[in-house]
Amino acid sequence: MTHTLHRQGTTESLEKDYVVFTMPSSGLNSQGSKPKLEKVFEILKRYNPVNIGDSKGGSRFSLGSDEAVREILVENELVHAVYRSREHVIKVLQDLKDEDLGLSVTVSGLMENIHECCHKVGLTPHTIVMSLGVWGRTDLLAEEKIQKVATMCGHGLVSYNLVRELAAQVKDGRLTARKAGEMLAKPCICGIFNPERAAELIEELDS
Template identity: 45%
Template sequence: MTNSLHRRGSVEDLKGDFIIFAKTDRLNVKGSKPRLQKFFQMSLKYNPVNVGVNHDYGSENPSIDQKYSAIEDGSIVAVVFDNTDDLIKYLEEVKEEDFGISINISGLVEEIHECCKKVGITRHSIEQSLGVHGATDRLPNRDILEITTMCGHGMISFNLIKKIIDYVKLGKMTPEEGAKVLAKPCLCGVFNPARATQLLERIRVLG
């Protein structure tokens, strides 16, 4: 499964939120580093809003070069796009390269289906979230959930989001600045700062 299955939001919001993963399996881990590095490097031409590699960077906010250097055999590389045009262009090159490793795309099923159709890719399978069950009354409000679920490992705390929302409402921070702060704890790199900026702006306007 992917840790990005539980992202919350309206259909319109999620039309600007796509993650493409490259992931090896037991049989093709050895020698996968160059292919994963190329997958990462290729993506930078297509305006990704975030890229990530599963690696423990400590408390550091890693640069693009640090993320690239962290790639090794068996790494999981994630690239985030905020539109289908760039995603399709990237998918076309990924298809041409034929990396021989698993490629997963996370987002609205209908949108991804159309992207695959335009590129000439036949979808292998679909995984869908069945939602959140249990004591859901203990969850925070929708605004906070839409932001925190963009980090599949739950590294962006509710309290940090509340603080950033307060700063944005008070004019102490722009939505763009707030989104950058919120992106830092998500070390796997699947957080979408472009979408977070839009969400913070909506919250600011609505008060």
């Protein structure tokens, strides 16, 4: 699914939010893919991801550690990591290119920046998915500031009410924004939620 698409925010905020993920194609190159995914995991870990996880097991924040994520890797799944800078994405892509695993790699983020990352590594972007936004009963949606946080879990597991509650706790000084970001990352089992960006957005909510 399009779980890493549809993230909302200003260009300035999205500048610090990239999801890199790798997956084999079921039945085509998935057999024997586990060692490759373990290699991917090792590469993703090298460049200071702010979250990491897999689609069938959990994330740094849902399982409690990166090691726990690595231990439950299985064949035929997605391995994700979230980065805060283009420089880290470039390094990850360069290492994945050098490793030549043959698995598909996808990057979610600002289009122009992904193009730049690919160019620096000598990659030719293959296929794109573009978000056309939200249609229909948009009057039902939470306020935009809340959506910016919650949409970082594409499966919709981060509740609007939880964002509001934790933002209120941060405002009252009962919780740090950093801790709030980490708590919000917990329901997002794929590990694509960016807790540092969430902390920044919560501080903006507070201001």
